[in-house]
Amino acid sequence: MKLMTACAATLAVALAFPAAAQAPARPQIETKKVEGTEGVYIFRNGNHQAMFIVTKDGVIATDPVAYGRPTGGQQYVDEIKKVTDKPIKYLIYSHVHFDHIAGGKAFKDAGARVVAHENATKRLKVLKDPHTVIPDESVGNKKTIKLGGTTLELSYLGLNHSDSTLVMRLPKEKIVFIVDTIPVAAFPGRGFIDIYPLETEEFIKKVLAMDWERMIPGHPGPGDRLGTKKDAQDVLTLMQEASAAIKTDAQAGKCWDAVEKDFKMEKYATLPGYANGLGMVARRYCALWGRGA
Numbered sequence: 001m002k003l004m005t006a007c008a009a010t011l012a013v014a015l016a017f018p019a020a021a022q023a024p025a026r027p028q029i030e031t032k033k034v035e036g037t038e039g040v041y042i043f044r045n046g047n048h049q050a051m052f053i054v055t056k057d058g059v060i061a062t063d064p065v066a067y068g069r070p071t072g073g074q075q076y077v078d079e080i081k082k083v084t085d086k087p088i089k090y091l092i093y094s095h096v097h098f099d100h101i102a103g104g105k106a107f108k109d110a111g112a113r114v115v116a117h118e119n120a121t122k123r124l125k126v127l128k129d130p131h132t133v134i135p136d137e138s139v140g141n142k143k144t145i146k147l148g149g150t151t152l153e154l155s156y157l158g159l160n161h162s163d164s165t166l167v168m169r170l171p172k173e174k175i176v177f178i179v180d181t182i183p184v185a186a187f188p189g190r191g192f193i194d195i196y197p198l199e200t201e202e203f204i205k206k207v208l209a210m211d212w213e214r215m216i217p218g219h220p221g222p223g224d225r226l227g228t229k230k231d232a233q234d235v236l237t238l239m240q241e242a243s244a245a246i247k248t249d250a251q252a253g254k255c256w257d258a259v260e261k262d263f264k265m266e267k268y269a270t271l272p273g274y275a276n277g278l279g280m281v282a283r284r285y286c287a288l289w290g291r292g293a
């Protein structure tokens with residue numbers, strides 16, 4: 001009987017949204033071990049995800065990803081508990097944006113120490129978001145966490161998508177966790193609203209110079225694949241091309257209206273997010289080259 005109801009519901013969805021029905025069912029929440037690692041996991045909630053590492057002496061978690069999801073933080077803690085009975089020692093914020101870091105209370109209650117870049121802490125103390133825990137510890141340019149045989153390096157490489165992004169690197173596993181600044185095979189979108197475009201190019205060059213092979217992104221890549229250095233290079237190239245194109249128009253006095261209306265990057269037209277993201281990219285580079293901001 002239950003099955004019948006589910007089928008009826010699926011059929012109704014299929015009739016209303018034929019495209020949605022073709023996609024395989026995807027649970028809202030999912031935890032997957034990263035292939036070839038001993039204890040590196042990805043926790044995904046909807047279209048957001050975070051890395052956590054299980055060691056023999058405890059767990060290092062990142063980003064609660066629970067903005068607008070009142071139970072998301074606790075659900076993440078519960079997912080960790082399904083994998084290990086070790087205590088959660090750390091919760092590390094990737095950057096200040098609430099869609100990634102809201103929901104940390106469950107981690108704090110479980111005894112985790114909340115760590116973020118100092119710019120994130122400063123901002124959070126001003127904003128006092130009711131859903132976002134103020135960090136216990138602030139990091140400057142560098143901090144290394146060692147726990148149960150795992151080493152996790154936190155590096156601040158300058159302004160980029162935010163002013164508070166920590167690049168998290170597992171040197172032994174050659175994995176980095178970098179959120180939002182380097183989307184995997186997706187066109188930049190709303191996140192461009194407050195990006196630091198020129199500084200981001202330098203940031204990506206620094207990331208490319210680091211020793212890593214796989215990148216866990218803050219939003220799942222196509223088919224949940226992890227990012228590579230080629231993905232990082234592709235984002236850098238895309239930004240350089242967008243910047244150069246709009247620079248010319250901006251200096252010819254065409255910002256904002258003409259550029260926002262006419263800007264195209266046809267070679268990227270098949271990337272997810274292209275149609276929606278174009279206007280945002282045009283606007284941000286107009287702000288840079290046509291306004292000086």
Ligand SMILES: [Zn+2]
Nearest residue numbers: 097161180191
């Ligand atoms: Zn962000």
